[in-house]
Amino acid sequence: QTVVTQEPSLTVSPGGTVTLTCASSTGAVTSNYYPNWFQQKPGQAPRALIYSTSYKHSWTPARFSGSLLGGKAALTLSGVQPEDEAEYYCLLYYGGAWVFGGGTKLAVL
Amino acid sequence: QVQLVQSGSELKKPGASVKVSCKASGYTFTTYAVNWVRQAPGQGLEWMGWINTNTGNPAYVQGFTGRFVFSLDTSVSTAYLHISSPKGEDTAVYYCARGPPNYCVGGSCSTYYFDYWGQGTLVTVSS
Numbered sequence: 539q540t541v542v543t544q545e546p547s548l549t550v551s552p553g554g555t556v557t558l559t560c561a562s563s564t565g566a567v568t569s570n571y572y573p574n575w576f577q578q579k580p581g582q583a584p585r586a587l588i589y590s591t592s593y594k595h596s597w598t599p600a601r602f603s604g605s606l607l608g609g610k611a612a613l614t615l616s617g618v619q620p621e622d623e624a625e626y627y628c629l630l631y632y633g634g635a636w637v638f639g640g641g642t643k644l645a646v647l
Numbered sequence: 648q649v650q651l652v653q654s655g656s657e658l659k660k661p662g663a664s665v666k667v668s669c670k671a672s673g674y675t676f677t678t679y680a681v682n683w684v685r686q687a688p689g690q691g692l693e694w695m696g697w698i699n700t701n702t703g704n705p706a707y708v709q710g711f712t713g714r715f716v717f718s719l720d721t722s723v724s725t726a727y728l729h730i731s732s733p734k735g736e737d738t739a740v741y742y743c744a745r746g747p748p749n750y751c752v753g754g755s756c757s758t759y760y761f762d763y764w765g766q767g768t769l770v771t772v773s774s
Contacts, residue, residue, distance in 0.1 A: 572759040576692075583742055583767050584684075584692065589760035627692050631759055635708050636682075636694040 540564060542630050544639040549647055550618045558642045559610040560628030566609035567630065573611035574629040575604055577622075578641075584627065588613060620646050649673040651743055651765035658771045659733055667728040667768045669743035676724035677701045680752045682761060683717060683728050684742040692742075698726060701749040733772040740767040 541563040550556040560573060567573060575588040586595050588604035591611065601617045611628055623646040628639040654668040669681060683695040696707035698717040705717040716729040726743055743765040751759060 574759070574761060576761075578692075583764045584744075585764070586760065586762050589762075590758040593758060593760070595760075595762060629692075629694070629761070634706065634753065638684075638692040638694055641691045 540632055540637050542628065542637045542639040544626075544628060544642045546640070547643040547645065549645045550615070552618060552620055552646055554618050555614065555616045556618060556644065557607070558613045558615075558626055558628075558644070559607065560612070560630065560639050561610045562630055564632075567606060567611045569606065571611070571630040571632070573604065573606075575602075575611075575613045576627045576629065578625045578627065579623075587626075615644075618646055622646055649745070649763045651745060651763055653741075653743060653765040653768045656769040656771070658773070660774050661734055661772055662732050664729065664731045665733055665770055665772075667730075667741050667743075667770065669726045669728075669765050671724045671726070671745070674745075677721055678748060679745050680747060680749055681717075681719075681726040682744045682746070683715075684744060685711075685739045686742065686767075687736075687739045690739075695728075697752060699749045699752045700726070704753075706752070730770070733770070735772050738770065738772050740769050742767045 543561045572590045576584040578584040592604040605612045626642045650672045652670045659665045677700045680697045682697040685693045695711040698705040714731045718727045744761045745763045746761045747759045
């Protein structure tokens with residue numbers, strides 16, 4: 539059973555920078571896992587932010603960026619806005635199957 | 648613009664089958680795969696599988712084989728999720744999501760993405 543692990547919760551101040559990570563139970567995450575990141579606010583459908591590690595969708599704000607960091611996929615928010623308070627999910631590809639991480643609840647305080 | 652519009656909420660008794668639809672517009676339906684994702688109350692997202700909208704071939708993750716069936720009606724650009732003999736633990740919001748292109752499903756691509764999502768369909772199974 540493959541497990542994808544994210545920080546359960548993080549807190550950041552408005553205007554600050556925060557990095558969320560995504561680890562795989564199978565070992566280091568590489569670009570071959572095509573990491574995707576999604577934002578979900580209460581009562582809403584998920585919104586795609588990042589795909590294939592670092593590519594942004596046309597609607598993704600510039601303050602969001604994706605990378606690989608220390609064997610994990612990472613999502614960095616720079617200049618955090620109050621509206622960035624949400625749950626964030628990563629998604630990794632295992633050659634024919636996708637697995638979501640458990641999500642990170644980001645509080646902006 | 649690209650849109651995925653899902654059918655409305657369902658309340659079903661255990662054992663009564665349910666069908667969720669996902670109607671696509673704004674693009675050529677048979678170009679991209681459709682994914683199905685479950686979210687139980689207060690829980691995270693769970694990928695159920697995807698369907699190649701060109702060939703109609705589905706792929707299911709372990710745990711969603713047997714009672715869960717993906718199907719298509721390409722004449723109306725719609726994907727369906729059919730749940731037979733639903734149980735209480737199937738109570739969840741079910742989402743459809745577009746992507747990647749069909750040739751990536753079962754193949755190899757340089758990028759993989761889910762981009763557009765439906766609004767979700769709440770399925771409640773209760774006696």
